[in-house]
Amino acid sequence: MLRFTRSRFVRRLVPGLVALSIVTACGGNQTQTGQAGGQSLTVATEPAFPPFESQGAGGELEGFDIDLMNAIGEAADLNIQFQSLPFDGIVPALQAGQVDAAISAMTITPERQQTVDFSRPYFKAGLAIAVRENNTDIQGFDDLKNRRIAVQIGTTGANQAKNLEGATISTFDSAPLALQELANGNVDAVINDAPVTLYAIESGNLQGLKVVGQLVTEEYYGIALPRNSPNLERVNQGLTEIKNNGTYAEIYQKWFGVEPPTLPETAPTN
Incomplete structure (x- = not known):
């Protein structure tokens, strides 16, 4: 069995999958502002993918x-001003100039790189298979051939x-909805990002999944921006700075309870 070791990693997923489902279903135009001052950057995210992004009990993004x-x-x-969008609407919003950037556990892929630019990788992940216990x-x-598969x-x-x-x-x-379908016995497996599934x-x-x-x-996940965005260099500079000064490791420890892995400057190409 695949294991993703972390201490104190488990936090409250609820107020629940229902709240997350409501956010996703509504499509969301929620905006949440980060720190004050500086140039404004509207950043899209889908708050239905804990522990990367979700909606807290008070409606705040976390x-x-x-x-x-x-x-x-x-x-x-x-x-930073966050704007909630459905995941499959994020890239179109970037292309249309409706948002300045996006952070939503988005994998850097050659296909996406044809339409948007990415920051340097900020997270190493992979896909996992979940089934009933x-x-x-x-x-x-x-073993998934000819099976019923749920995906986001x-x-x-x-x-x-x-x-x-x-x-x-x-x-x-959303991923929680796909996993709930598996828990209900309506599909045989879910293919989804490993950290979120675990x-x-x-x-x-x-209950009853493994x-x-x-x-x-x-x-590798990256922060997406419109092609040739003038903000790409500043985002990369900020990411590099927090990796070098230990802030990135502190945030990683907060959510995953382990030291972060070494990340490459650019995502490997397959």
């Missing part, structure tokens, strides 16, 4: 990505699922 972007803003003298037939990716729309997990011969793919607006399972809000096999992929 998570690793939120803390990280605020720290980058402070280091780069940028006034009593399932002994699925041990890895090849617009994600790399959804792209990977397309490669499965004979699989029936169900798409959902967080949902270990938080205790989704992660199997090895990571399907090795991925």
Whole structure:
């Protein structure tokens, strides 16, 4: 079984999957301002992907990505204003100039790099396979052929699922909804980002699930900006500064309880 070790990593996923589902379903135009002063930067995020971004009990945004972007803003003298959007609407919003940047556990892929620019990688992740605890037939990716698979729309997990011969793919607006479908027994597996899947399972809000096999992929998250954005250099400078002064490690420890891995300057190409 795949394990993602962390101490004090489990935090309250709820007020719950219901609250997150409401945010996603509404599409969200919520704006939340970070620090004052400096140039304003409107940053899109989908607050339905804990522990990276979610909505707290008081409606405030919280998570690793939120803390990280605020720290980058402070280091780069940028006034961060968050805007909630559905995940599959973030890249179009960047292309249309409706937002200045986006941080939402977005994997750097060659396809996305054709339409948006990315910062240097800020998180190393990968896709994991979740099944019900009593399932002994699925041990890895090849066992998912001809199975019922749930994924979050617009994600790399959804792209990977397309490669499965004979699989029936169900798409959902958020990862918690896909995992709930699995918990309800309506699908055989979920392909989703490993940290988010493990967080949902270990938080205790989704009973009877487990992660199997090895990571399907090795991925890196980046902050997305419109092509040729003048803000890219400042965002990278801010990210580099907080990595060098220890702020990044403090935020990583807060949410994952372990030391962060070494990150490359650019995402490896497959």
